Amino acid sequence: MSSSDAVGGSGAAVAAPSAAVEARVDASRRERPSAGWALLGSELSVMFRRWRTYAMLAALAAVPILIAVAVRLTGGSSRGPAFLNEISSNGLFVAFTALVVCVPLFLPLTIGVVAGDTIAGEASHGTLRYLVIAPAGRLRLLAVKYAGSAVFCIAAALVVGVAGALIGTLLFPIGPVTLLSGVQVSLGDAYLRLALIALYIVVSLLGLCAIGLFLSTLTDVPVGAMAATAVLAVMSQVLDQLPQLDALHPWLFSHYWLGFGDFLRQPLAWDSFTSNAVLQLGYIAVFGALAVGRFTTKDILS
Template sequence: MSSSEAVPVDGREAAAAVERPVASIAARRARPSAGWALLGSELSVMFRRWRTWAMLGALAAVPILIAVAVRLTGHGRGPAFLDQITSNGLFVAFTALVVCVPLFLPLTIGVVAGDTIAGEASHGTLRYLVIAPAGRLRLLAVKFAGCAVFCVAAALTVAVAGAVIGALLFPIGPVTLLSGAVVPLGDAAVRMLLIALYIVVSLLGMCAIGLFLSTLTDGPVGAMAATAVLAVVSQVMDQLPQLDALHPWLFSHYWLGFADFLRAPLVWDSFVSNLWLQAGYVAVFGALAVGRFLTKDVLS
């Protein structure tokens, strides 16, 4: 072979040698943005689904039904804060949050968390996601973050819908707290948002449990049902005095502890205890989800 023929080959090899590290550097730089893009895509898909809006609509209907019922009857007897709605419409939001925490919110979170991985597998899209630049670990993180965002949307839906319908049907003004102190409307609104934050934190452990269960199956219905059932079982166990020793370790133990935010001054003890408990559940079941998902054969 002549030297004139060898030069182009060597030139192509040299160019390829230069391009390979450049491409590798570009890929490494693209990885963080790939994670954010995947999160944006996850949230976009979640909030384009009719199911998501149907669940949020059902949650918004709870405070509306409470307010209409009290308005028609003229009095409130039942859950906490119900008897104070006629004097201050902001208590519609507080009452709705108390009603939704034990059942309605866990049901909706169970649906979203149980669908995280199993839903992708049932639709045949999981294998494409795991070979994407984001990778399996980042995919799990994005799915958990998406579930957490839904928790925020769900809690705010109940709180905002309750405040709006309460303002429309009842007088709004300074709020008398559980400690007897009276705070202005702005302070009460901040406390309502703190309660919503408390509820979001309370549901993070359940999100992690649902994520783990979702990695165990390719059928989302089973993971959804198991997550919701565990929430009910945890609350039932928390009511049994024979299981006192287990109560502080149950992920639902502090779910109704947000009443501390309706005292003056603010009491943070329950929030801190709840935060540590939920962080433990996220760590344990997050690790289990990672261990399962990294060794899972993805066929669909």
């Protein structure tokens, strides 16, 4: 064999592994988009198989049921949450009342549990490092965790609204709804407005999800991130009630939480929804960036 043949043979031997590596890299690049969707599917599957998730959703569903039963047994009262005195005449107001009751405390509490557990929960169980080295990568893992929290927001708002509408239909008469502006609308229009209110509440909680995600990247103890998220939600609402801090109120993430009353007027008013959406997007951008900065530089030890 000539020296040139030997060189050619060695060159082919070198070229072959190089081509194989390039092919593997190209294949991994093609698989990365599907890896993100697979990870999201896995995240949602795990979330909605947990007894904790079922317990929280059941607790939320119990709120409108308790309200409806109490009104049914006592005949209702003009004292209490908004729309409470309307329940006896129209059962659909059970859903409206339950949403008013759940927004300040119960919904933020459950969102705090889910969002605070996103990263810290994986770290405490020792599974975070395996997720980090998966094809999805750290940024995509953060996006999937946030998306999972957002899906839970949708599920939580729907559970309260649907449970309220169902129990209201069972215990009270149902018919056209008189809005806050005094105009009466059909039952179909009222259900549409209920769906818009649920959407409003979901948007309202997205900023809190981003805060919880960021706090979850700061610790390996999920209970700490959960508690801190819930405490911040309460603190924001307390600060929003202090007249001495009027200049600060429009910047608090909870400032527009109860502004969905605009959807119970004729014509529909979108001002609160727009202001709320812009505010929540600001919190998502700020705390999302903080979460990315923290998580991409964090040493994953567990």
